Amino acid sequence: MSALDDLVAAVLATPKYRAVCPDTVRRLGAAELARRSRPKAALKATKARLHQVFGAFDRALDYGRLLEELSTAHTSGDEGALRATCRAALACHASTRERLAILDRFYAEVFAVTGVPARVLDLACGLHPLAIPWMGLPREASYRACDLDGRAVAFLNRCGPLLGRDLEASHADILCSPPTGEADVAFLLKAAASLERQERGGALRVLEALRARHAVVSYPVASLGGRGKGMRENYEAGFRQMLRGRPWRVQRLPFATELAFVVTK
Ligand SMILES: C[S@@+](CC[C@H](N)C(=O)[O-])C[C@H]1O[C@@H](n2cnc3c(N)ncnc32)[C@H](O)[C@@H]1O
Missing domain, CATH: 1.10.8.10 (Ubiquitin-associated (UBA) domain)
Incomplete structure (x- = not known):
């Protein structure tokens, strides 16, 4: 060895x-x-x-319990109960918790730019696929997610039937194996900054390799500790610098708790 x-x-x-x-x-x-x-x-x-x-993220989740709750909500056939259970699960991770306040607007505004996708990629997904009930995706849509967290991936792979969508997650490092599948929309939510810290130029390398018409790249506007002074401006400057010289169209979507950009290739 x-x-x-x-x-x-x-x-x-x-x-x-x-x-x-x-x-x-x-x-x-x-x-x-x-x-x-x-x-x-x-x-x-x-x-x-x-x-x-x-x-640094709160990983102490009881995935078994979450799965049971989702299963109960799904069996009840009550869409409201399913959403309430997903909301509670999304509240378990800081990045998705911060999105709860904007869930009703986030996908409507993103898909107003991209069109409603039939093929979604969700890179460095965390628990984000649990927001599927708010996305308004067509029934036959495919949703491919990946994360380096094997427990989240195993959990998500049992959620597809409960969420009523073709959801598959893979345990992968996108800096080692950039995704190869085609998609209409690829989410890279609150992960670009971490990729850059892991490898200089890493986020751009992933974006360049993407075979997706649109990529949705977002940044947090407050730190895990709750401070947010200047974060929006700094992340936006870094993002614009990263894309300098690329012939891509960028649409800025500033939400109260997240700064998003739709990049169209
Ligand atoms: C801040 S969380 C964002 C989660 C989700 N995208 C969202 O916004 O709700 C960052 C996620 O990126 C994942 N991640 C970080 N680096 C990664 C890499 N190189 N490959 C795959 N996943 C990665 C982490 O495991 C974590 O789940």
């Missing part, structure tokens, strides 16, 4: 990072091993980077 194999095995053996995509651990671990001569120091640094990418 190489030093990198050892590092990956050690990280994946820890309860906190057991569910992280092994490609992510390998990618971050290789970079840290290249920087440090001592494997122990590289292991520590890899865990610290994983904490930023993965561990």
Whole structure:
């Protein structure tokens, strides 16, 4: 076994990072091993980077209970109950919790620009597919999601029938395996900034590889700690700089709790 194999095995053996995509651990671990001569120091640094990418979010979710609640709501046939259960689940992650206040407008405004998609990609999805009941997608729409969090992915793969849509999630690192499927709309919600921190130019690389007519790229307007001074301006400046020289059309959609851009290729 190489030093990198050892590092990956050690990280994946820890309860906190057991569910992280092994490609992510390998990618971050290789970079840290290249920087440090001592494997122990590289292991520590890899865990610290994983904490930023993965561990800083509230992952202590009871997916089994969420699934039971969704199943009960689905069996009742009551659309209101299903939405209420999805809302409660979306409230479990900061990024989707912040979207609750704008759920009724978000997809209406995005799809007014893109048209209602029949093929959706949701990159670095977190729990976002649970917002499907607000999207107004056609019954036959396909929804392909991915995230490096294996527990969220396993959970989402059981949600499709409950949400009444063809939903499939894959456990993947989009910086290692950029998605290859075609789509009408690809969501890259509140993840571009993290991709840039993981790899300079990473978000643009993913956007360039996308085989989607429209990409919806968004940024948070407040930090996890609740502070938001200047975030909107800074993220917008970084986003515009990233797209400089690309022949893509950009439509800005400033929501109260999220700054979104529709990028049309
Ligand atoms: C702030 S959350 C946003 C979740 C969701 N897109 C939303 O806005 O509701 C960032 C998500 O990106 C995922 N992520 C970060 N880097 C990733 C990568 N390289 N490949 C796949 N997923 C990634 C994390 O696991 C996390 O679920």
